[in-house]
Amino acid sequence: MKIDFFSALSRPEYECLEFHDEIKLEHQQQIIPADERLRHDLDNWVQEHLTHLFPEKLQALKVLVDTSAQVGEYFYAHCSHETKLVMAITTLILFASDDDTLLSPEERNRLSSFSCNDGYSPPDASPWTAVLTHGLQLGAEYFGSQDPLVGSLSANAIRGFTEACTIEYRMEQGDLPLHLTTHGKPHPSSEWCAAEAFPGYLRSMSGISFHYIPPIFKYSRTEEVPSPYWLGVAPVVRNFIDYTNDLLSYPKEVLDGEIRNYLLLATRAGRVAGRSSRFGSKLWTFRDTFCETLENVQNIVFALDRAFTSYMPADNNAPEDNNKTQDDPNAQLAAKCWFSFRQNFISFHLESKRIVCTKAQAH
Numbered sequence: 564m565k566i567d568f569f570s571a572l573s574r575p576e577y578e579c580l581e582f583h584d585e586i587k588l589e590h591q592q593q594i595i596p597a598d599e600r601l602r603h604d605l606d607n608w609v610q611e612h613l614t615h616l617f618p619e620k621l622q623a624l625k626v627l628v629d630t631s632a633q634v635g636e637y638f639y640a641h642c643s644h645e646t647k648l649v650m651a652i653t654t655l656i657l658f659a660s661d662d663d664t665l666l667s668p669e670e671r672n673r674l675s676s677f678s679c680n681d682g683y684s685p686p687d688a689s690p691w692t693a694v695l696t697h698g699l700q701l702g703a704e705y706f707g708s709q710d711p712l713v714g715s716l717s718a719n720a721i722r723g724f725t726e727a728c729t730i731e732y733r734m735e736q737g738d739l740p741l742h743l744t745t746h747g748k749p750h751p752s753s754e755w756c757a758a759e760a761f762p763g764y765l766r767s768m769s770g771i772s773f774h775y776i777p778p779i780f781k782y783s784r785t786e787e788v789p790s791p792y793w794l795g796v797a798p799v800v801r802n803f804i805d806y807t808n809d810l811l812s813y814p815k816e817v818l819d820g821e822i823r824n825y826l827l828l829a830t831r832a833g834r835v836a837g838r839s840s841r842f843g844s845k846l847w848t849f850r851d852t853f854c855e856t857l858e859n860v861q862n863i864v865f866a867l868d869r870a871f872t873s874y875m876p877a878d879n880n881a882p883e884d885n886n887k888t889q890d891d892p893n894a895q896l897a898a899k900c901w902f903s904f905r906q907n908f909i910s911f912h913l914e915s916k917r918i919v920c921t922k923a924q925a926h
Contacts, residue, residue, distance in 0.1 A: 623664040631655035637911035641903040643783035656698035675729035720774035727769035756836030762829040772801035811912035871898040
């Protein structure tokens with residue numbers, strides 16, 4: 564049954580969400596136990612590749628290692644040890660690349676050259692970009708072991724992520740894109756504002772979502788759901804990952820002082836565009852963005868559930884006969900993989916120690 568989020572958020576108690584640039588400040592799900600083998604192998608990799616780079620920041624590194632292990636344990640509970648380990652390692656590299664407690668401002672700014680350098684293969688610019696290259700190659704090789712296209716999707720997502728890190732770092736320094744710096748005036752909703760596309764564009768890269776999609780369907784190095792069974796809905800799976808993360812990790816980001824997250828950036832873009840609020844005669848506020856994102860996630864989940872259970876024909880000779888998907892093992896496996904990932908992705912955000920700590924701070 565669909566929930567009317569607009570009506571729910573129209574109640575007076577949600578007026579506290581009517582802000583834009585300023586921050587004013589029991590669940591039921593599956594709890595997955597720690598995978599000791601995964602954590603042992605991840606720790607060994609960290610000892611070999613990372614510990615010597617951060618000798619005075621081992622506690623901060625340990626926090627990221629634990630979160631990355633949880634990603635492998637939760638997101639890919641249905642997959643093999645190797646899939647979990649590859650994703651834990653690459654997640655750790657990506658999390659660390661966007662963490663100012665580990666990387667210096669100079670190192671974070673140097674990420675801007677990573678994708679550019681990758682295009683013409685100069686020497687590694689720094690020890691950390693060498694680690695990034697290792698992560699990119701690890702993901703591309705593993706996920707491309709059966710289909711090079713899938714490996715390319717993973718590698719390009721990592722390249723895009725480094726570009727997003729650079730954009731976000733510059734915005735943190737006050738360097739907002741010009742078209743997001745001035746609020747507009749209300750105008751007809753039929754008019755389209757080019758600046759409104761920017762938050763979604765940045766989010767599609769900063770979420771590294773396409774790196775997290777191939778392993779959903781790759782049980783092991785030799786067993787996977789062929790890409791034609793999921794590639795057609797991959798953009799919507801990406802939106803599920805991004806928007807759900809935005810909703811469930813937003814409190815952590817606020818308490819950590821991250822003011823350039825997607826929800827706030829989308830609110831700013833809506834105001835720049837002069838969009839009118841759905842909750843009264845004023846410009847767009849966070850309340851509108853929050854409601855819109857809730858509605859988007861709900862519609863996305865319903866659409867993906869239908870796609871994986873009904874819209875995947877078993878063969879090219881009967882594209883309209885959806886019932887035949889019940890006889891296609893790949894279609895059945897794709898559906899099982901999606902449902903496992905969907906539930907455990909949400910569970911991760913509710914059980915993650917980073918977010919649990921945030922809850923404690925909030926109280």
